[in-house]
Every structure is written in C-alpha cells, then in structure tokens.
Amino acid sequence: MVEVITRGERRRSWSADQKRLIVSEAMQPGAMPAEVARRWGIGTGLLYTWRRQLLAGEFGEPPVPVPVFAQVSLAPAAERKAVPPDPTTPSADAVPAMAGRMEITLPGGAVVCVGADVDGSALRRVLAALGST
Known part of the structure; x- marks a missing residue:
C-alpha cells in the first residue's frame, strides 16, 4: 500500500x-x-x-481616516449656558420628556436633541452636515 x-x-x-x-x-x-x-x-x-x-494606505490609496470619538462631558445644570429660545421650535415645556434623551451641542452653537431610539446612521449624517457648515 x-x-x-x-x-x-x-x-x-x-x-x-x-x-x-x-x-x-x-x-x-x-x-x-x-x-x-x-x-x-x-x-x-x-x-x-x-x-x-x-x-x-498601503493598498495604493490615501490612508483611510480612522473613526474618532467626540469628547463628552456633563456639566452641572447651573453651569450650562442658557440658549435663547428658538421661535420655530416648541418650548422645552411643550416637549415631552424622553427616556434616554441626549442634547448634543456642536462647536458652532447648534444643539441637536435626540432620543434613545434615534437611528445611528441618520444621526451621523445630520452631525456630519452640521459639522461641515
């Protein structure tokens, strides 16, 4: 054999x-x-x-940008800046409280409020659009 x-x-x-x-x-x-x-x-x-x-960038293309994380810090309520009310949006009293609600304040002063159920890809697109203005 x-x-x-x-x-x-x-x-x-x-x-x-x-x-x-x-x-x-x-x-x-x-x-x-x-x-x-x-x-x-x-x-x-x-x-x-x-x-x-x-x-x-070793495959003959420019290096792919590495995702970065935004720094998040929580300030006590007394230290938060008062944002003048926007007449086009309902007042804070009129907006029902949402569990898991987040307020994202961008460097340009824009504030984005989202709930825990927000679609991550949609939020990325909104933040990217606001960040490029």
Missing part, C-alpha cells in the same frame, strides 16, 4: 480590490469580523493585517 501525500491547497493571491472589499465588509456597523473571515475563507489575523494596511 502506498500513501500519496499531496501538498495542501495553493496559497490564494488576493488583489488589493478584493482586500478592500473584505475589510470594508468587516468594518460595517454590526458586522462580525470572524464571520466575514470565515465566509471568505481567511483567518481573522489576515483580516486584521489587511485592515491595518488599508488604514495605513
């Missing part, structure tokens, strides 16, 4: 476009990198290596 041992599957060669596609899929909100890696037949270590390379 002769046992023939052949070499395993050849190493796969991934193009820069394929790497970008896989990494961007793994970076989507709610995506699980381990599942993305399994679906594409790669290890998570390779996926994270490609992610680092993409963020550093």
Whole structure:
C-alpha cells in the first residue's frame, strides 16, 4: 500500500480590490469580523493585517481616516449656558420628556436633541452636515 501525500491547497493571491472589499465588509456597523473571515475563507489575523494596511494606505490609496470619538462631558445644570429660545421650535415645556434623551451641542452653537431610539446612521449624517457648515 502506498500513501500519496499531496501538498495542501495553493496559497490564494488576493488583489488589493478584493482586500478592500473584505475589510470594508468587516468594518460595517454590526458586522462580525470572524464571520466575514470565515465566509471568505481567511483567518481573522489576515483580516486584521489587511485592515491595518488599508488604514495605513498601503493598498495604493490615501490612508483611510480612522473613526474618532467626540469628547463628552456633563456639566452641572447651573453651569450650562442658557440658549435663547428658538421661535420655530416648541418650548422645552411643550416637549415631552424622553427616556434616554441626549442634547448634543456642536462647536458652532447648534444643539441637536435626540432620543434613545434615534437611528445611528441618520444621526451621523445630520452631525456630519452640521459639522461641515
């Protein structure tokens, strides 16, 4: 009896476009990198290596901007600036209290009030639009 041992599957060669596609899929909100890696037949270590390379601009494109977090601080109510009432919006007394309500004061003075049920992608678009003005 002769046992023939052949070499395993050849190493796969991934193009820069394929790497970008896989990494961007793994970076989507709610995506699980381990599942993305399994679906594409790669290890998570390779996926994270490609992610680092993409963020550093090693795929022939400018570096991808790394998401940043906004600094949040809570001031006591007495220290908060009084914002003049806006006649186009209902008064604070007329707005029902919402559980999980947040007020986001932007550097330009705009205030965005959202509830806990706000859609994250919609809020990002609003904040991006207000930040670019």
